Amino acid sequence: MSTTLAELHQALGGELIGDGRLVIARIAGLAAADACAISFVSHPRYVAQLRTTSAACLIVSPALRDEAVARGAALITPDPYLYFARLTQWWAARTRPQAEPGVHPSAVVAPEAQLGAGVVIGPQAVVEAGAVLAEGVQIGAHAFIGAGVVIGAQTRLAPRVTLMPGTVLGARCLLHSGVVIGADGFGFAPTQGRWEKIEQLGGVRIGDDVEIGANTCIDRGALEDTVIGLGVKLDNLIQIGHNVQIGDHSAMAGCAGVAGSARIGKGCTVGGGAVVLGHLELADGVHISAASTVMRSIKQPGQYSGIFPIDDNSAWEKNAATLRHLHTLRERLRALEKNFDKNLDKNFDKKSDL
Secondary structure (H helix, E strand, C coil): CCEHHHHHHHHHHHEEECCCCCCEEEEECCCCCCCCCCCCCCHHHHHHHHHCCCCCCEEEEEHHHHHHHHCCEEECCHHHHHHHHHHHHHHHHHCCCCCCEEEEECEEEECCCCCCCCCEEECCCCEEECCCCCCCCCCCCCCEEECEEEECCEEECCCCCCCCCCCEECCCCHHHCCCCEEECCCEEEEEEEEEEEECCCCEECCCCCCCCCCEEEEEECCCCCEEECCCCCCCCCEEEEECCCCCCCCEEECEECCCCEECCCCCCECCCCCEECCEEECCEEEEEECCCEECEEECCEEEEECCCCCCCHHHHHHHHHHHHHHHHHHHHHHHHHHHHHHHHHHHHHHHHHH
16 A cells, blocks of 8 residues: 555644655564654653654654754654554554455344444354344454344454353444453352362453554453443453453553452553552552562552462461561661761760770
8 A cells, every 4th residue: 555645644644844745665673664654752762763763754752843844854743653653554454354244154243133334244153042243343363253243333353252142332342363252250159178069150341442452351340230331441361350440441461350349430540460459459650660569559549569479378467568668677777877986986086085
């Protein structure tokens, strides 16, 4: 595909400086860009590359206008990274193959399923009775849509996605391969050295504009539903336990885990490999650093980090309690050292006088 700067500018806005007839054939990073590529600068650390890149056009903030224009064409926008994101969407919509509406002959669709206009169902997919697929839904090959599942308009499922009965999925969602929604939560009652299964009777409700990465699992609720809010973004290989609630526009990086019945507020982030223990609550605007373990509820917004080595539980509890007072102990030690030095100086002065 190729386009012109004028066409990009017309579609995405911003301030265009330079020849609108300039042909753009690809989007590239600063180092890899050539005379047919468009690139962007979103952070001051990349300013040095701005001066050396061969890109035909740069997307920059007003603060970098002069430097960008000195080397060639530029698109000026308050948020270059956001502009870049929208550019990739615009580009993908024009370069990726568009699926033709219809049901593949090898798919198995129950007569009782309801299919909206423009629905696409891929090879060997299964749609069970009572499922409702709204307008423009796309179901990839080998996907499974359980009985009574509801999928909102324009939502896309990649190949091998599984939606178990009791799942309600919003509009404009994107689920990548291997996602499993609505598997049983981890619920067992101990009895006489064995485990008795607790049947999971709830479902999963997922809001609009949610994206879920490959091989991520969201368990159905034990009694009430597991709930994922509007615009939530989940990376690959994430585990969301039963009855978890995640607020609107929160995001989690790969390999994070949230144990059952935890409640995560709106606009939160959880770094890769971090864990939130069960039945805890994170307020709106809480940000958990990668590989941290959240062992208590967090009531105030902010950035939180914490890693502590595993140990015998009784020793761990003692060490953890001491660690909480480490800053106070350090200040007390400094005060003692200061007093000791003062007394030492006084004693030295007295000996000198003698």
